[in-house]
Amino acid sequence: MHAQTAPRTRGPLRPAEAAAAAVFGSLTAVLTVITGFVPVGVAQVLVALPIAFLAAAGRVRSVVAATVASGVVALIAAGPFAVATVFVLAAVGALVGFADRRWGKSAVFVIFAGAVPIGLLLAAGVIGLLLLFEQTRVLLLDALASSMRGTVRAFEAAGAGDDFVRTFEQTIDLMVRLWWVWIGSAVVVGIVGTALLCFGIFRLVSMRSTWSTQSAEWPSGARSGEPNPLPVALRLVTYRYPGASVDALSDIDLTIGPGEFVAVVGRNGSGKSTLARILAGLEPTAGLVDRPGPVGLGQPGGTVTVFQHPESQVLGRTVEEDLRWGIDDVDAEAVLARVGLASMEDRPTEDLSGGQLQRLALAGALARRPSLLIADEITAMVDAASRSALIDLLAEVAREGTTVVLVTHLDDEAAAADRVVHLAGGRIVAAPAAEPRPATVVAAAPTFPQPVLELRDVTYTYADRTPWAHTALGDVTLTVCRGEGVLVVGANGSGKSTLAWIMAGLYRPTRGSCLLQDTPTADLRGDVGFVFQQARLQLQRPTVAKEISEVAGLPHTDRHYVAAVLHRVGLGPDLVDRPIDRLSGGEMRRVALAAQLARTPRVLILDEPLAGLDVPGRRELVSILAHLRAVDHVTIVVISHDLHGMEEVCSRTVVLEAGRIVDQIGVVTT
Incomplete structure (x- = not known):
């Protein structure tokens, strides 16, 4: 296989494209069923939005796959009328997405020009069906006329004049005779209005989002036949x-x-x-x-x-x-x-x-x-x-x-x-020479320990009260003091990450309590900072500057403030405007740490902070954490199976086994 330039995307759907089509198709089907019960016509525009976002970043076949998948789900859940709604609004969404990708803000004119023929085709289809099913049409028009005449009687009882009543009656008769005109016009206006409203909502959302492509494409033309990858x-x-x-x-x-x-x-x-x-x-x-x-x-x-x-x-x-x-x-x-x-x-x-x-x-x-x-x-x-x-x-x-x-x-x-x-x-x-390891500085316990985070008889059960219930933590009691560094260790499945999520307030204990100075952590926002195992999962904004500024609660992006926060975690100002997806794994972890520090938390929890880092990267992160604790007096809890270097950050080690604390080394006396 020989390639001189990056191949153009062709052929069957890639795994990422199939996944996107499945997700957006499912969302379209769910919205179709839900909006069917909402007595507001404008709610139908929501159905077109997922397809619009998919079309803005994907290929035509992704849009087709999502539309077909959502149509099948809609048919099962809500019947043939829901399928018709899916296909019509998917066409509107595809028009919005593709037009925005090609023409940007000027796409409004293209969308208007494209929505008119869609509306005309749909109007022709509706009128044709009503002509074909005459009895249905007669029932529909009779019901409409009866409803409107009821309204006339209400006005007449309220004292409306004969001229008003006569004009209203003539209007009803005219609508019954020229039903194809006003029904067709209503369909066209509805489609055009839906397309323009969809575009407006799409632009509002897309202004706060970035639609990135895959950082690396997988092969587009896999050869058929039995696999034979070696040599x-x-x-x-x-x-x-x-x-x-x-x-x-x-x-x-x-x-x-x-x-x-x-x-x-x-x-x-x-x-x-x-x-x-x-x-x-x-x-x-x-x-x-x-x-x-x-x-x-x-x-x-x-x-x-x-x-x-x-x-x-x-x-x-x-x-x-x-x-x-x-x-x-x-x-x-x-x-x-x-x-x-x-x-x-x-x-x-x-x-x-x-x-x-x-x-x-x-x-x-x-x-x-x-x-x-x-x-x-x-x-x-x-x-x-x-x-x-x-x-x-x-x-x-x-x-x-x-x-x-x-x-x-x-x-x-x-x-x-x-x-x-x-x-x-x-x-x-060639193999590099081994680097000498610097001398280790062991972290000291707080001189005047003051309890800040307390867990009292904490038990957590996943899928509690179901046949699949699984207890991850049982009767855990733990006190963390201000300015202390605590390392929580244990084998995989011992409950370390569950403990971290409870400390951070993301899980509420099934039994017991987790308190930050007498307030449950699950009721607090920003007082406990938490850096996930996979830092990329918590980086939700397109750039480093936006991520840190918005997590810090700033009303606007402050590049100088962001540069100062990045300096605290050993990153230079050149990363301020860097897209999140262009960061290395180690940089993502430090940006996530910087964003949490920007909220000035009272306790900082890090779940497997050294995972995937090379030796220099590990040393640098350990140094940063040791500095935060020793100089800034940040209370740090590290959840890790990797002990190398952690003695510089943590003065106490808590050992978990099968969801229970079985040992504590370096316990602080309060």
Whole structure:
């Protein structure tokens, strides 16, 4: 396969496009059913909006797929009239979206010109149906005339004159005779009005949003036939992301054969994940990728990928349902036991911890018996024991004949591989010399401890009072003092993240209380800052400046203030106007931290802050947290399985096991 320029999007729907079509189609169907019960005609414009947003960023076939899907759902839920509504309003939404993408603010004239023929066609269809079904038309007009005559009688009883009554009666007779004129006109005016109103709402929303495309496209023309991805040879492969000014990969020469265990190592931003995508079938912008047959991405016997954040790969409602997604011939019990999820077949996936989700994603990959398994930072969310077990499992899979490519930034993980490829700046380089580790400064406990956050007999049960109830925390009692640093550790599934969400006020305890100076944290806003495991999930604005300014509650974007906040987390002013999607993983985490600090929280909670960071990035973040606690006296609670460096931030360690505190090291006496 040879490519000189980024390929134009063609062919069948990509996974992301299919997902978008499904989401927007479902939203369209739901709105169609709901607005059918709303006695306000203008509410129907809401049905057109999801398709408008999809058309503004997607291909025609995405819009068609969403429309058909929503039509099927509407037919089942509300009958044929709802289907007609879906198709008409989807056409209006598609007109709005495509016109806005092509002409921007000037699209209003195009929308008006396009809505008129749509309205005329619909009017012709309505009139034709009324001509065809004469009895229905007569009943409709009789009902309308009777209703209007009732209104006339009401006016007459109120003292209206004979001339007024006579004129009203003549108008009714005229409407009955010329029914096709006013019904057709009403349909045309309704469609044009709906299109213009839809465009107005669309513009208001889009002004506060950005519609980004995928940062990397997956192959558009996968070859048919049995998967045969190995051996794979990369010759002078270069890749540049759309809109980027520099190459993510440059002049890569690499050959990977059957049964190898290859580790790809490098700092954050070195191009590791991009190389993994090339191996999984992404077309390079330049260079040659040579394989004997199709990549077979996701197919049995082909290529499978497991990413750092498994949430995007887990689709099933239960563990076994997810494992069997897309395949039938699998021994679920044996595969789950192999990845450490024995006897969890019926467990709901939403109750799994981050590490358990990662194991499930790996199980789904192994169930396909792939020729090539690409594991991208899959140990970032698991505890030390599980990390070692996963690496041993990958080595075992390689010995059984499956080629394994492990993307990692940890040298001890790479040591298990047969061969290590080092990346730096998008190029393959020689192994760098080991950097000396600076001396560790151990954090001190508060001199005058003052309780600020108190958990009293906290229990939390997922899906409480249902057959799927699962208790994640039981009778947890914990006190955190002002200016203290507390590290919460435990194996995957021990309840660490659930505890973090309760402390942050995002979950309300099933029993017990979580209080910030005598007020339940679930009733507070902004007093407890929380940085998620996946920082990208909480970055909701298009740029760094907008994110920090709006989270801080500023009435406008203050670039100087944003630059000052970024300085607190070790980021330069050059990132102020940077789009969120152009940040590295480490930068996203620090921007999320900066946004939370902008709210001046009394307690700051970080869930797995070191996950996925390389060694220099980890040292820098630890240094920032230590400074915040020592100099700014910020109370910090860190939820982590990664202990390296945390002694510089946290003076106390709380150990969780099966949802209960089993040990505390360095307890503060209050």
